[in-house]
Amino acid sequence: MPEAAIAEKTVELRILRYRPASDAEPSFGSFEVPCTDDMSVLQALQTIKDTLDGTLSFRWSCRMAVCGSCGMMINGKPRLACNSFLRHLPPGPVTIEPLNNFPIERDLVVTVGDFVKKIESIYPYIIPKEPKTVADGPYLQTPAQLAAYESFSDCINCMLCYAACPQFGENPNFIGPGAMALLQRYNGDSRDGGQQKRLDTIHGEDGVWSCTAVGICSEVCPKHVDPANAVNQNKTNSAFDFFLRFLRPGGAR
Amino acid sequence: MSERRPYRRPMQPHWWANPPYRAYTLRELSGVAVAIYGAVLFAGLISLARGPESFDAYLGFLRSPLSLLLHLLLLAAVLFHVVTWFQTLPKTMPKVIVDGKQVPPQTITQIATLAAGACSLILLLFTLWVAR
Numbered sequence: 066m067p068e069a070a071i072a073e074k075t076v077e078l079r080i081l082r083y084r085p086a087s088d089a090e091p092s093f094g095s096f097e098v099p100c101t102d103d104m105s106v107l108q109a110l111q112t113i114k115d116t117l118d119g120t121l122s123f124r125w126s127c128r129m130a131v132c133g134s135c136g137m138m139i140n141g142k143p144r145l146a147c148n149s150f151l152r153h154l155p156p157g158p159v160t161i162e163p164l165n166n167f168p169i170e171r172d173l174v175v176t177v178g179d180f181v182k183k184i185e186s187i188y189p190y191i192i193p194k195e196p197k198t199v200a201d202g203p204y205l206q207t208p209a210q211l212a213a214y215e216s217f218s219d220c221i222n223c224m225l226c227y228a229a230c231p232q233f234g235e236n237p238n239f240i241g242p243g244a245m246a247l248l249q250r251y252n253g254d255s256r257d258g259g260q261q262k263r264l265d266t267i268h269g270e271d272g273v274w275s276c277t278a279v280g281i282c283s284e285v286c287p288k289h290v291d292p293a294n295a296v297n298q299n300k301t302n303s304a305f306d307f308f309l310r311f312l313r314p315g316g317a318r
Numbered sequence: 319m320s321e322r323r324p325y326r327r328p329m330q331p332h333w334w335a336n337p338p339y340r341a342y343t344l345r346e347l348s349g350v351a352v353a354i355y356g357a358v359l360f361a362g363l364i365s366l367a368r369g370p371e372s373f374d375a376y377l378g379f380l381r382s383p384l385s386l387l388l389h390l391l392l393l394a395a396v397l398f399h400v401v402t403w404f405q406t407l408p409k410t411m412p413k414v415i416v417d418g419k420q421v422p423p424q425t426i427t428q429i430a431t432l433a434a435g436a437c438s439l440i441l442l443l444f445t446l447w448v449a450r
Contacts, residue, residue: 085321085325091325091327166329209417213413213415216420277346278342297409301411
């Protein structure tokens with residue numbers, strides 16, 4: 066039977082486990098998983114949970130790189146487990162750890178509270194330049210105006226960029242690449258008038274200035290959002306704002 | 319009762335020396351070569367202000383094998399800095415939109431590198447023309 070032939074192939078997964086009730090610190094556990102050519106790392110984890118160890122904890126939802134839930138370190142690189150295929154990884158054991166730079170809650174699950182607070186802090190919605198009623202009609206936008214911010218609206222909040230950012234690792238209060246991409250999505254929108262409000266939240270070391278243009282955040286982004294560009298554009302904006310605030314009515318504080 | 323006890327893993331102490339961060343570290347380190355180049359030129363300016371003897375000593379230093387070796391190393395490091403700096407450039411500037419489409423980062427890098435090369439060439443030719 067061909068099924069027996071398929072089941073012969075296995076892959077070893079080394080997974081960093083942490084169970085807060087019983088473990089003092091995380092340690093690696095190893096699993097031998099039967100695998101097929103079309104199997105993703107997420108499917109391998111699901112196989113472990115279903116057949117080998119039901120206590121293994123990890124986040125996932127959409128299985129198609131849209132929801133941003135299954136970010137983890139795969140062989141030391143921040144990646145989505147759902148679009149990392151076993152056949153693309155080098156032969157030998159696959160090392161799986163929770164995302165770098167975040168506190169571990171349990172196994173591959175990390176704390177996201179701080180990241181959500183950062184997202185909330187930058188006014189993640191359109192603040193209309195000129196308020197309109199429904200009767201006034203829609204806010205119009207040209208293709209060029211859309212292109213100015215469109216890539217930044219593709220962010221799925223998977224936090225891979227934070228796991229790749231050594232400056233976020235050194236300073237957990239750094240607002241970081243993901244939140245800055247979202248900020249630029251709104252600040253770059255021709256319909257938005259909240260630029261100054263958002264700029265006021267990102268000055269200083271905990272704002273854009275922890276960034277030293279390492280640039281790996283953009284390389285690991287599964288949606289090609291280029292968060293490094295968002296952060297560095299806003300360094301310029303923050304610097305201009307510092308020097309020009311005296312010229313603004315009511316600007317100097 | 320909650321079992322919550324978040325565990326924060328320490329940063330790797332030598333993250334900057336290992337891939338993928340090594341390229342970034344080398345790029346930033348090569349900036350030191352630019353500073354040393356500037357310091358060498360500045361030393362020349364100070365020697366010039368001090369008088370002809372001082373400037374001759376400075377020229378003597380420039381002709382020494384040690385200085386030639388230093389300049390060879392600095393030139394290599396600065397060229398590396400130029401190339402990697404313009405690779406980073408598109409990440410540090412606003413998106414350029416032409417005809418409703420974003421200009422690809424590679425195009426910006428190419429144009430900027432060519433412009434820097436052209437400026438250097440013009441400066442070199444001008445210096446040779448003045449010194450002829």
